[in-house]
Amino acid sequence: xxxxxxxxxxxxxxxxxxxxxxxxxxxxxxxxxxxxxxxxxxxxxxxxxxxxxxxxxxxxxxxxxxxxxxxxxxxxxxxxxxxxxxxxxxxxxxxxxxxxxxxxxxxxxxxxxxxxxxxx
Amino acid sequence: xxxxxxxxxxxxxxxxxxxxxxxxxxxxxxxxxxxxxxxxxxxxxxxxxxxxxxxxxxxxxxxxxxxxxxxxxxxxxxxxxxxxxxxxxxxxxxxxxxxxxxxxxxxxxxxxxxxxxxxxxxxxxxxxxxxxxxxxxxxxxxxxxxxxxxxxxxxxxxxxxxxxxxxxxxxxxxxxxxxxxxxxxxxxxxxxxxxxxxxxxxxxxxxxxxxxxxxxxxxxxxxxxxxxxxxxxxxxxxxxxxxxxxxxxxxxxxxxxxxxxxxxxxxxxxxxxxxxxxxxxxxxxxxxxxxxxxxxxxxxxxxxxxxxxxxxxxxxxxxxxxxxxxxxxxxxxxxxxxxxxxxxxxxxxxxxxxxxxxxxxxxxxxxxxxxxxxxxxxxxxxxxxxxxxxxxxxxxxxxxxxxxxxxxxxxxxxxxxxxxxxxxxxxxxxxxxxxxxxxxxxxxxxxxxxxxxxxxxxxxxxxxxxxxxxxxxxxxxxxxxxxxxxxxxxxxxxxxxxxxxxxxxxxxxxxxxxxxxxxxxxxxxxxxxxxxxxxxxxxxxxxxxxxxxxxxxxxxxxxxxxxxxxxxxxxxxxxxxxxxxxxxxxxxxxxxxxxxxxxxxxxxxxxxxxxxxxxxxxxxxxxxxxxxxxxxxxxxxxxxxxxxxxxxxxxxxxxxxxxxxxxxxxxxxxxxxxxxxxxxxxxxxxxxxxxxxxxxxxxxxxxxxxxxxxxxxxxxxxxxxxxxxxxxxxxxxxxxxxxxxxxxxxxxxx
Numbered sequence: 092x093x094x095x096x097x098x099x100x101x102x103x104x105x106x107x108x109x110x111x112x113x114x115x116x117x118x119x120x121x122x123x124x125x126x127x128x129x130x131x132x133x134x135x136x137x138x139x140x141x142x143x144x145x146x147x148x149x150x151x152x153x154x155x156x157x158x159x160x161x162x163x164x165x166x167x168x169x170x171x172x173x174x175x176x177x178x179x180x181x182x183x184x185x186x187x188x189x190x191x192x193x194x195x196x197x198x199x200x201x202x203x204x205x206x207x208x209x210x211x
Numbered sequence: 212x213x214x215x216x217x218x219x220x221x222x223x224x225x226x227x228x229x230x231x232x233x234x235x236x237x238x239x240x241x242x243x244x245x246x247x248x249x250x251x252x253x254x255x256x257x258x259x260x261x262x263x264x265x266x267x268x269x270x271x272x273x274x275x276x277x278x279x280x281x282x283x284x285x286x287x288x289x290x291x292x293x294x295x296x297x298x299x300x301x302x303x304x305x306x307x308x309x310x311x312x313x314x315x316x317x318x319x320x321x322x323x324x325x326x327x328x329x330x331x332x333x334x335x336x337x338x339x340x341x342x343x344x345x346x347x348x349x350x351x352x353x354x355x356x357x358x359x360x361x362x363x364x365x366x367x368x369x370x371x372x373x374x375x376x377x378x379x380x381x382x383x384x385x386x387x388x389x390x391x392x393x394x395x396x397x398x399x400x401x402x403x404x405x406x407x408x409x410x411x412x413x414x415x416x417x418x419x420x421x422x423x424x425x426x427x428x429x430x431x432x433x434x435x436x437x438x439x440x441x442x443x444x445x446x447x448x449x450x451x452x453x454x455x456x457x458x459x460x461x462x463x464x465x466x467x468x469x470x471x472x473x474x475x476x477x478x479x480x481x482x483x484x485x486x487x488x489x490x491x492x493x494x495x496x497x498x499x500x501x502x503x504x505x506x507x508x509x510x511x512x513x514x515x516x517x518x519x520x521x522x523x524x525x526x527x528x529x530x531x532x533x534x535x536x537x538x539x540x541x542x543x544x545x546x547x548x549x550x551x552x553x554x555x556x557x558x559x560x561x562x563x564x565x566x567x568x569x570x571x572x573x574x575x576x577x578x579x580x581x582x583x584x585x586x587x588x589x590x591x592x593x594x595x596x597x598x599x600x601x602x603x604x605x606x607x608x609x610x611x612x613x614x615x616x617x618x619x620x621x622x623x624x625x626x627x628x629x630x631x632x633x634x635x636x637x638x639x640x641x642x643x644x645x646x647x648x649x650x651x652x653x654x655x656x657x658x659x660x661x662x663x664x665x666x667x668x669x670x671x672x673x674x675x676x677x678x679x680x681x682x683x684x685x686x687x688x689x690x691x692x693x694x695x696x697x698x699x700x701x702x703x704x705x706x707x708x709x710x711x712x713x714x715x716x717x718x719x720x721x722x723x724x725x726x727x728x729x730x731x732x733x734x735x736x737x738x739x740x741x742x743x744x745x746x747x748x749x750x751x752x753x754x755x756x757x758x759x760x761x762x763x764x765x766x767x768x769x770x771x772x773x774x775x776x777x778x779x780x781x782x783x784x785x786x787x788x789x790x791x792x793x794x795x796x797x798x799x800x801x802x803x804x805x806x807x808x809x810x811x812x813x814x815x816x817x818x819x820x821x822x823x824x825x826x827x828x829x830x831x832x833x834x835x836x837x838x839x840x841x842x843x844x845x846x847x848x849x850x851x852x853x854x855x856x857x858x859x860x861x862x863x864x865x866x867x868x869x870x871x872x873x874x875x876x877x878x879x880x881x882x883x884x885x886x887x888x889x890x891x892x893x894x895x896x897x898x899x900x901x902x903x904x905x906x907x908x909x910x911x912x913x914x915x916x917x918x919x920x921x922x923x924x925x926x927x928x929x930x931x932x933x934x935x936x937x938x939x940x941x942x943x944x945x946x947x948x949x950x951x952x953x954x955x956x957x958x959x960x961x
Contacts, residue, residue, distance in 0.1 A: 134940065
């Protein structure tokens with residue numbers, strides 16, 4: 092059985108050095124950019140498939156920053172979490188696309204504004 | 212002040228008697244007799260249960276007949292057969308009674324034990340001679356009246372007939388529970404049961420608004436009394452720890468109280484124990500129609516006549532007398548209860564008689580005479596004469612049932628006609644002879660004609676008691692005057708309706724017959740048989756006054772003496788012994804100037820026979836003078852000029868408003884309406900609107916606020932998906948901003 096100290100030493104063998112802040116920053120910039128693109132796309136587009144893709148983009152942006160932080164702290168939590176997020180995203184994609192197909196069949200349109208009468 | 216002098220009657224009378232009795236056969240202890248009574252309560256034979264449960268079976272069978280739409284007289288015959296069997300079982304109970312009280316257990320009901328205490332009230336029955344006395348006339352009269360009703364109710368064969376006899380059976384069951392129960396809870400069960408049956412049967416003609424109103428009135432007025440009874444039972448349990456008769460009357464505390472009361476020392480008896488009797492008394496006043504709760508009984512005449520005869524004359528209304536007689540030991544320990552009972556009884560007797568004199572509806576007259584006679588019974592109870600009360604209950608049960616049934620026969624034969632101004636000479640009509648003769652016997656008994664009627668003996672016993680028991684002389688004279696009034700109003704009915712020229716205007720109740728083709732139909736064999744039997748019983752009851760006369764003042768006295776109602780304590784023994792010798796004066800000497808126990812200088816009983824006998828004859832003579840048939844004018848009496856007119860009319864005119872006020876029942880109902888009903892109704896309306904506006908308003912407001920809030924924020928649900936996204940992001944931004952500010956304030960990111 093290996094002690095926690097030995098585990099840390101092994102990790103340092105695989106990843107010779109901790110990422111310092113200057114290495115971490117580009118990852119986070121990319122992640123933030125992806126998230127903002129997704130967010131803006133979600134808010135501005137009316138095509139339901141595009142909107143759905145934008146949400147996926149935001150998902151992946153969040154996942155990227157999780158992995159970057161995980162690497163930064165030399166932990167495996169971030170990566171584990173991202174695997175769960177991917178799984179949930181896959182399941183959600185299956186559901187959401189099926190819903191989009193159904194909605195399309197009703198209105199012959201992919202526009203979200205076709206369902207405007209679902210108001211309060 | 213008055214009460215105080217009456218109180219002294221009990222106390223001052225008892226103490227010397229105690230002394231004289233110490234060497235006698237009563238053991239020198241006021242409660243010894245009672246202790247003997249309940250010392251060896253045995254276990255009775257199970258067949259006694261038949262008396263109670265056969266009438267219940269009648270109720271069940273009649274319900275089944277109703278469900279199967281029976282259209283025959285089967286309900287009547289079933290009920291008669293079962294009630295007759297119940298009566299035979301009662302006779303067997305009477306004949307096999309061996310002198311010791313016993314209980315019969317049907318099944319466990321309440322059997323709770325906690326700590327060293329317990330609350331036990333089983334479905335069990337207690338049999339002593341008081342029970343037997345009551346059950347004999349309850350089941351006997353129920354059988355006879357069911358036979359009468361089989362003919363009387365025959366216009367309603369079908370659902371109504373079944374309903375009538377079902378309620379009839381349930382009534383007899385409830386009455387049996389009331390009389391035979393071995394604990395106060397059984398008594399209460401029966402008490403409420405008879406109240407329910409009374410309600411159901413008064414409202415039998417439920418399509419008639421006046422009958423429905425009368426039924427409700429009877430039920431509601433009785434509730435006031437029932438509250439008193441319920442509280443009395445509660446207090447009994449709280450104070451004595453038991454509500455079972457055998458345990459209660461053997462209770463040592465109770466015996467200590469009785470012994471203290473017997474020497475006039477009420478100071479050691481807690482007020483709580485004294486209140487029991489006062490509360491039970493209120494219950495008795497409600498059920499037995501005593502002032503001020505008597506108003507329901509005259510209205511109860513809206514029910515079919517057999518019901519009036521059985522429930523509202525012979526049996527149920529005597530439940531109050533039974534209650535007081537049964538709990539006499541409890542009444543003895545209360546300083547005020549018995550004097551109040553005596554005075555209320557007297558006031559009721561007099562008041563009801565004055566109203567009865569001015570009524571024109573013959574059933575109402577009989578109803579007021581019932582109230583009046585019940586007043587006599589209560590007066591007797593209050594004057595320490597349970598024997599007189601029980602004897603009067605018995606004779607009254609016979610002759611008043613007879614009078615009601617005879618009136619019912621007239622009502623039935625003349626299409627519901629009850630106005631004595633519109634009927635005349637009925638006794639001379641073809642087929643009405645038996646009704647006429649039996650009615651005469653009933654009237655003689657109610658009037659109390661000397662020596663030839665049983666009503667005379669029982670009333671005489673009560674009147675004499677008023678002069679024997681010191682402090683009650685005023686009551687005695689009021690009751691004598693009431694007796695004269697009774698004779699007058701009774702024979703007023705008889706002379707006007709049954710004698711004189713034949714004349715009859717039918718009523719409004721034709722049962723579908725053609726009005727123009729009306730002819731009175733004379734009663735059939737069932738009605739005549741019952742009338743003859745009751746008249747015979749009324750006459751035979753005279754002999755009861757002579758059985759055991761020397762020892763117990765009649766057969767009823769011997770029955771009462773062997774029960775908890777016995778007032779055979781040293782006090783009474785001394786009084787009766789004193790009749791022979793001069794001891795009475797020694798006993799009662801200090802009480803007043805006039806030696807008690809005398810009337811006009813004679814022995815009370817002998818004097819009363821003279822006074823009340825002559826009074827009754829005088830009353831009949833007055834009735835004959837004003838209302839006698841025209842043919843008698845040669846004999847100075849005979850005041851009637853034609854069927855509906857009489858000498859009284861002119862006299863009544865000269866009496867100013869008094870006859871009209873009496874006819875309108877002294878406006879007591881109007882007074883109650885003004886003082887009680889109207890204020891309650893106003894309060895009910897006020898609460899109704901408070902409920903409607905304030906409470907409902909608050910509840911509705913709670914429902915209304917979320918709707919207003921929703922109406923305000925609803926436009927934000929635009930249906931535009933991007934809008935939702937923007938608001939989500941905006942919300943997130945605000946949240947982030949707040950978090951950042953908080954973190955900065957807290958010292959920034961480390």
